[in-house]
Amino acid sequence: MKEHDFFKQQENFKKMISQMNTKDAMQYLIHMRLFKDEEDCIQHLKRFSNVEDAMKELFSKDCMFPGFDEEYSMINKHQMLDSILTLACRSDKLPYRYFDNISEDCSFLNGDYEYEESNWYLAHEMLPSFIDQIEQTCTYFHYDTIDDLKYLYATDLLSYYLCYIEAYETENKTDMELLKRIKKMFPKQKIPSFKNMxxxxxxxxxxxxxxxxxxxxxxxxxxxxxxxxxxxxxxxxxxxxxxxxxxxxxxxxxxxxxxxxxxxxxxxxxxxxxxxxxxxxxxxxxxxxxxxxxxxxxxxxxxxxxxxxxxxxxxxxxxxxxxxxxxxxxxxxxx
Structure with missing residues (x-):
């Protein structure tokens, strides 16, 4: 494939993704012949807590990317499939909040800040907004350790929050309640004491x-x-x-x-x-x-x-x- 054609298709794909909504993404996956219909797509996504796992068995299947050259699609299959699935996973027909979506909202954690403690502060401020979704997803997939969430920013969110408690926080009602919920989700997790300094x-x-x-x-x-x-x-x-x-x-x-x-x-x-x-x-x-x-x-x-x-x-x-x-x-x- 000529370099000019390659970059043109790359730009076309970026433009297509930027204009897609969740329903569009599911329809595109159906046109790729990966699923029979929308319900088939939903049932597949229900089995996984993140896009990478949802993609593994799909990646091995033969499929076509309508509107794109076969050679370009073959070279960029992983990246293209990842982008489309990420959109599809935002469907409100899923009975839980995908960890990938939580990760997207928390992607600036671990931002190579000058002080690691800045991440601890961000996690402490953000966790109350995500604790319900984390609980729902852990319950749905029977996760019971923070390590089960590996490779996801939800792991950092929880880990940094616990660092904040142990290194800085004074005992208070809000954090006590959050720590109880974390302990209930992850019974083997060591819960730190408040610093109380x-x-x-x-x-x-x-x-x-x-x-x-x-x-x-x-x-x-x-x-x-x-x-x-x-x-x-x-x-x-x-x-x-x-x-x-x-x-x-x-x-x-x-x-x-x-x-x-x-x-x-x-x-x-x-x-x-x-x-x-x-x-x-x-x-x-x-x-x-x-x-x-x-x-x-x-x-x-x-x-x-x-x-x-x-x-x-x-x-x-x-x-x-x-x-x-x-x-x-x-x-x-x-x-």
Whole structure:
């Protein structure tokens, strides 16, 4: 197949998927001759908790992709089938919420944040919205360990939540109820005790300002002994006592820039061009110019601010400070 034809079909497939709804996806699977009708498709999907498992036996079957070249379809069979099945799995005719759908909503967990504790915070804030769906799916498939959810972000959601409880949380009614539900779902799971520590206080406005000023190779510092913030330049001229409690404040904002580009829809924006800007010289200036051209500069600035605040919260959890004055709009972080 000629390279031009290959990329043209690839773009056609992306466009088809972007315009498909759940019913369209099921009808396409029927036209592929994988199922007799919609009911046959539903019965197949009911047997599996994620797209990968639902696809395994289908992948071995001979099938056709209407509208696409046989050679292209053969080369891209896994990716094409995965995309179509992912849409089909969102049907409200399934008696539970697919873990893949939960994973999609939680895909920014494990986002390589500067502080792992940022993931713990996100999981703590998000779990109440997903606990019902997790319970329904675990009950339907008779899952009784968190390991049964392997390879899915639902695993991270639960694991990070438990880390938060053990490392930071004070006993409260809401979390006690969630822990009871987790224990009931996963009876062999060790449930941690609440940390119940007295949190230290810090000026979160200055912490955010210090985090805002950091960049790769240019860190900030907080001296717990003097309750003071410092920069790399300040530290060069200071006599540091070994007994001083000094905590580094670090954040690579270029990673934030990359995560923002990663979450953009390639059907709406020329992401190849944006990645060229990112990996070239003057990455921030060039990317911001491109964002301005696409009218999404304000979206980026909002996203960056939420990531900076999230880093501050992760820092506070790591070092045992209260972050009660900090708030993150989690919806802004989703990919």
């Amino acid at each position: 007295k949190l230290k206080q810090i000026d979160t406005m200055i912490l955010e300002a210090s985090m805002q000023e950091t960049s790769y190779g240019n860190d900030g510092y907080y001296d717990e002994t003097t309750k003071s913030f410092y920069t790399d330049d300040d530290m060069m001229y200071m006599d540091i006592d070994e007994e001083d409690e000094i905590y580094r404040i670090e954040l690579d904002k270029k990673e934030i820039l990359k995560r923002f580009i990663d979450r953009l829809n390639p059907n709406r924006y020329d992401t190849d061009y944006l990645y060229n800007c990112f990996y070239g010289r003057k990455a921030f200036r060039n990317c911001k110019d491109a964002f301005r051209k696409y009218n999404i500069l304000k979206d980026y600035e909002c996203y960056e601010q939420n990531e900076i605040t999230l880093a501050c919260i992760g820092w506070c959890i790591k070092y045992g400070y209260s972050y009660k004055d900090l708030q993150v709009d989690i919806k802004q972080l989703k990919r």
